[in-house]
Amino acid sequence: MSFVALGGEGLRPTFFELVAAERLMPSLKSALVYSLSVAAQRRPALHRLLDREDELMFFVSLLLDRQALAATGGSFAEGLYGLRRAAVAPADLAKAAGQAGSSRGTGAAQPAGMPRLTASERQMSLILLTLVPFLRAKLDSLYHRQLARQQAQQLQLLTPSHQLQPGPSGPPGGGGGSGGAAAWRQRARAVAIRAFLAVYPWAHAAHEGARFAYQLLYLLGRTPYYSPELHLAGLQVVRLTGQEAMQQERAVQQRRGARLARLRAGGEGGGAAWLWSLLRRGWARAGYAVADHSRSALILAVFAFKLLEWWYSSAEAKLGDQKALPPPPPPPPLLPAPGGLALPPDVTLCPLCRRRRTNPAMLATSGYVFCYPCIHREVSEHGRCPVTHVPARLDHVRRLYQGT
Numbered sequence: 194m195s196f197v198a199l200g201g202e203g204l205r206p207t208f209f210e211l212v213a214a215e216r217l218m219p220s221l222k223s224a225l226v227y228s229l230s231v232a233a234q235r236r237p238a239l240h241r242l243l244d245r246e247d248e249l250m251f252f253v254s255l256l257l258d259r260q261a262l263a264a265t266g267g268s269f270a271e272g273l274y275g276l277r278r279a280a281v282a283p284a285d286l287a288k289a290a291g292q293a294g295s296s297r298g299t300g301a302a303q304p305a306g307m308p309r310l311t312a313s314e315r316q317m318s319l320i321l322l323t324l325v326p327f328l329r330a331k332l333d334s335l336y337h338r339q340l341a342r343q344q345a346q347q348l349q350l351l352t353p354s355h356q357l358q359p360g361p362s363g364p365p366g367g368g369g370g371s372g373g374a375a376a377w378r379q380r381a382r383a384v385a386i387r388a389f390l391a392v393y394p395w396a397h398a399a400h401e402g403a404r405f406a407y408q409l410l411y412l413l414g415r416t417p418y419y420s421p422e423l424h425l426a427g428l429q430v431v432r433l434t435g436q437e438a439m440q441q442e443r444a445v446q447q448r449r450g451a452r453l454a455r456l457r458a459g460g461e462g463g464g465a466a467w468l469w470s471l472l473r474r475g476w477a478r479a480g481y482a483v484a485d486h487s488r489s490a491l492i493l494a495v496f497a498f499k500l501l502e503w504w505y506s507s508a509e510a511k512l513g514d515q516k517a518l519p520p521p522p523p524p525p526p527l528l529p530a531p532g533g534l535a536l537p538p539d540v541t542l543c544p545l546c547r548r549r550r551t552n553p554a555m556l557a558t559s560g561y562v563f564c565y566p567c568i569h570r571e572v573s574e575h576g577r578c579p580v581t582h583v584p585a586r587l588d589h590v591r592r593l594y595q596g597t
Contacts, residue, residue, distance in 0.1 A: 204431040208412045210274055211419050211430060217270035218326075222250045227501075247334070251327040258322045262315045265441060268322050271430060277437075278310060278318060278428045281417050314428060321422040336393050339386055449481055527559050530582040536561075543567055544580055557589040565592060 226246050233239035242249055257269035267277035310318070403421045410416040418424040433441075456474045459466065529536065534544050543550045545567035554565035559578040563571075568590055571579050578585050 204434070206274075206276055206430055206432055208408070210276065211411075214268070214270040214274045214276060214430075217273065218250075218254060221253075222246070224497075225250065225253065247327060247330045251323055254326075255319070255323045259319055262310065262318055264445065265433065266310045266315075267430070267433075268318070272433075275433045276430050277433045278314075278423075279431050280310070280314065281427055281429045310428075314426065317426045318428065321426060325422065332393065333397075336390065339390055343386075343390065449477075452477060526561075527581045527583065529580050533582050534579040536580065545571060553593045555591045555593055556585055557591055558583045558585045562593065565590070 226243065229239055229243055229246075233243060254269070261267060261269040261272045262278075265272045265277050266279070271277060400421075407416065407418055407420050407424065411419045416424075417429040419430060423429060453474055456470050456477065459470050536544055537547055541549055543564045544561065545563055548564075550562065550564050552565040553562050554568050555562045556568055556572070556578050559581045561578065561580050568579075569587065572585050572587055572590060576584060576586065
């Protein structure tokens with residue numbers, strides 16, 4: 194049973210139906226993480242699950258999508274919107290290629306009795322629905338973690354040597370052959386990380402661009418595929434007709450009735466066999482009840498999460514406006530280095546040319562303000578602040594503009 198009413202024109206779903214189905218699982222993940230974070234305040238052991246939220250969502254989506262693909266031929270989110278997946282026939286591709294942007298698009302003339310997905314198509318769909326998003330989330334996390342580490346290392350290089358904490362150091366070349374192998378592995382790892390940080394943004398942009406192109410072509414009716422993943426699997430998303438919904442419901446009831454009949458027949462001997470059969474039938478009925486109401490319960494949980502998120506965000510905003518604290522004072526300026534340029538007594542003068550500043554510019558690594566031509570020439574020649582001797586580059590020179 195779908196969460197929304199079946200209907201619409203033809204079997205081809207609208208673009209907005211597919212977008213809503215695509216964004217349901219991220220909303221479910223947010224609701225799950227929020228619920229665990231609230232529960233972790235009373236049960237600190239649940240913080241381990243929060244540290245593995247990607248793995249937890251992978252297993253949840255694996256269970257939901259596997260059951261939905263076997264029952265309805267579509268993902269869990271697609272089933273909630275009365276959609277399912279079907280193989281794309283060559284006639285569908287020819288029709289989409291010859292269409293000039295008609296709103297009816299591919300799939301409107303499909304017969305009501307489309308064949309069910311094969312086992313290989315269900316497995317491919319399950320991989321694309323669960324494993325691919327999981328790997329993408331882990332790669333995103335790895336990229337941002339390595340990028341933050343690289344930025345921290347660059348900031349450390351810009352820090353003056355007298356402010357760095359001394360670290361352990363050993364004699365150069367120590368460790369013999371094992372030290373050389375460790376240094377080689379460290380260099381190889383650094384090269385791999387730099388290559389990953391350079392390639393991954395382009396790969397991510399190419400994937401997002403391909404998704405946008407497929408969605409635009411689907412919106413114009415030029416392709417039956419809503420996404421590159423569906424094209425890879427050779428599947429399209431179609432509406433579940435009322436006749437197919439009744440057939441699926443009838444088939445489910447028949448399978449359940451046959452299983453309960455087998456369990457009942459196994460307990461006809463009486464005694465322990467009858468009691469064991471009774472327990473198994475009760476367990477089966479409980480599982481059927483959970484399966485029948487899990488979809489509605491999960492979608493209501495998502496709506497409840499969105500309501501609570503809106504409620505608490507608005508309440509915190511109002512509370513923050515009433516108790517807004519003044520901004521903290523700025524940190525103390527860096528002191529001039531020994532041998533550095535002395536500051537003029539008048540703060541309106543440039544420390545380099547000793548005249549009133551024109552076209553002022555600030556050096557971001559030290560905070561001192563100079564004339565733009567003066568500090569540009571100084572940083573280009575010496576690569577440091579003339580007052581504090583803090584290393585600097587030309588991109589650290591920031592122009593200052595007076596507000597009107």
